[in-house]
Amino acid sequence: MQQSLFTALLIASLVLFCFSCYRRLSLVAVGTGEYRFDQPLIRLKEMLVYAIGQKRVVRRPFGLNHGVIFWGFLVLALANAEFLISGVFPGLSFQLLPKTLAGALSFAFDVCSLATLVAVLVAAVRRTVRPPFPEARTFEAYFILGMIALLMTAYFGMHAAEIALGKVPAGATLPVSSALAGLLAAPALAVVLPGLPETFWWLHALVLLGFMNFLPFSKHMHILTAIPNVFLRTLGRPNCQEREQFAEGNRYGANSIDQMSWKDLLDSFSCTECGRCQNVCPAASTGKSLNPRLVVHALKENLLENGRSVTTGRPAALIGSDCGQSAEASLWSCTSCGACMEACPVFIEHLPKVVKMRRHLVQMEAKFPEELLNFFENIEQRSNPWGMAPSERVKWASQIEVPTFEAGKTEYLLFVGCSGAFDARNKQVTVALTKVLDAAGVSYGILGKEEKCCGESVRRLGNEYLFELVAQQSVEQFRSKGVTKVITQCPHCYNTLKNDFRQYGLELEVVHHSELIKELLDAQALQVGTVQELGDVVLHDSCYLGRHNGVYDAPRATVLELTGTPVKELERNRENAFCCGAGGGRMWLEEHEGTPINKNRVQEALAKDPDTICVACPFCMTMFEDGLKDHAGATTQVKDIAEIVALGLKGAAS
Known part of the structure; x- marks a missing residue:
């Protein structure tokens, strides 16, 4: 009777589970096409490291506890498979295997069940006492943890009762169950003991089948999608956006689920709602309305609500104030720093989704912050954010002689950039850099007055059409002048020339000035002395130099060589560094919500009591200089890495 009833329940459960998964995962197909199956061996390796190995999960303090639950789930998947099969065919079990192997499996299942139960209890306490984010205390979360705990309890109850009744020998292969068997063998339980194995067996069966069918309807569907999502991740660093094709009748950006890619939609099902992205997001951390976790969650809600109506009608908008939508203000708060993507354990790509929605607002609805109107016009008409005349680009060099790039004669183009050419403070950095290069x-x-804005901020702000024009002009100019190697002092220019321009067929060897300076020092091409006046130095990692392009060590090594002392590290550094607030086009926008991001970062730096804050980005320079104005008594100075080396040149000369 038990066998027949269980077989019927199992078949019904499997059919319902497969149907539920199909109903949900088939919605991903409404997204646009995107190829994510290149380099399968590399993808497999990444999946093993990050999905199975949980590399990003365990690098955070509480991540090890989740790792225990995950690895326990993988091991116990074997035990549960045996449980289901033996429920239909009682003679089939691991006990048919050689005794040594069967014993090893029993031991693994017993120990993993205990480890998983303990980890689940710790997770429940942590979620209650110190949740990852305030909204994390949900019924669903506790329900899932309770079901896992029930599975472990039923497992131990079933095996311990069988040992207590003498049906299974106690011993080292089931250490935990054997210890519990002594409790169940107490005289007070003698009457109920004979029925406990079957009771716990059915408890385990019903919870397992119920848990399986609850998964597709909960956030824990990530158990099914997270591993393939890691396999399908963007290989390398996601530092470039998809290029749009401009033609009459095309739609640009995304304001409905069918305008997102299928991978964007798979991301929404893979979100574990761990809250790591919002905890590191500069906007969310400073009281802005943007929350990267909620952007992905809204996408999933919109997909579930409207996925089946895409082919029959117009799906609901992704941008707005209703459920399943992201607010306009939140989209403009993004600094494109990439911290959310760096923190995500399953490699969800939040930034491209934000940019796609920005593109829709800018190009389809002409809706963007008022400050950007002049910015876009200045880029289009004068090729710089301030609308300055092209002749002004070379005024920074009025007191020095700077060579003009000549094809076939000059090795590197020094791409000064708009900030390096027009901003008063960053002009000083440009002059310092030329002194270093000359030395x-x-x-x-x-290029002098012929240099054009690279368009980096334009692209991150969603004006892809204008970026297309800017990029094509620059690419044509570089080709005509024979430019193959470029030095930049701006990480935003660096990223655009190195990564974005590849989409236009231009392969450049681009080096950031911090990298080149390190190479020159290593080659002893620069004679420098010790710079004493810097005092204690803290280093701020630029998002577009560090997270987006992996350059961390060069500026640190240079400061060490120039001062003889390693930099003081900020609490949030390297891949975990906090944005200065100027990325994603925020350099040209005022902050109307929460606390200014640059003030947050400046306070973090001042907490280290430094004499000098070292930066390697003109945007960071501006944000730190502005942030320090609120600390009238502070004597801390901000120096670019090129200025520090230029001071060392003076030291060598003396």
């Missing part, structure tokens, strides 16, 4: 005998030249 090292580097063959370089500039």
